[in-house]
Amino acid sequence: EVQLVESGGGLVQPGGSLRLSCAASGFTFSSYEMNWVRQAPGKGLEWVSHIRSSGSTIYYADSVKGRFTISRDNAKNSLYLQMNSLRAEDTAVYYCAKQQFVRGSFDSWGQGTLVTVSS
């Protein structure tokens, strides 16, 4: 059974940093592209970042480009999101999502971790 478990969320002040982790199990992590998606309070889903299976290619939403860094450790079956220069508008539940082969559909998601940016 595929499992994705996010951790690392919490309360942080504006301008601060946080590192999210996503522990994967139940599938060959190193073979799949992965993503981070977030949902701000009362808002819809927003795609944040994508990383290829090898980590060689990375994409970001314009809203986080230059502040967030996605990475992965295939030996540890883990996905990360380093978030710097955090703003109030980054407050959201952050989900990691496994991408299907070839397609851009996300067939497995974690339960999410809440990030709150507030003074």
Place this chain on the structure above:
Amino acid sequence: DIQMTQSPSSLSSSIGDRVTITCQASQDINNYLNWYQHKPGKAPKLLIYDASNLETGVPSRFSGSGSGTDFTFTISSLQPEDIATYYCQQYDNLPPFTFGGGTKVEIK
């Protein structure tokens, strides 16, 4: 970037009703369109991929259609467990993988 316009933003229907949600892309995305169900406090769930393909294990009352710029998601007979927010998502070419604004489905 491709924009996705989803409508309605909310709807209220009776159990057993047919429910239809539409999603329009700002440019041709072929059939690179997915539909998700999201319940509060839960992980989003993939229902339909590539516009019309039912994900394994998803009940057959859910269906999708369309190609190019106009897409439709249908629940043929609304059930109490279908109360959720539904999102379309496009993945034409490279990221960004844009989501629609969502449709909140409630029971009348």
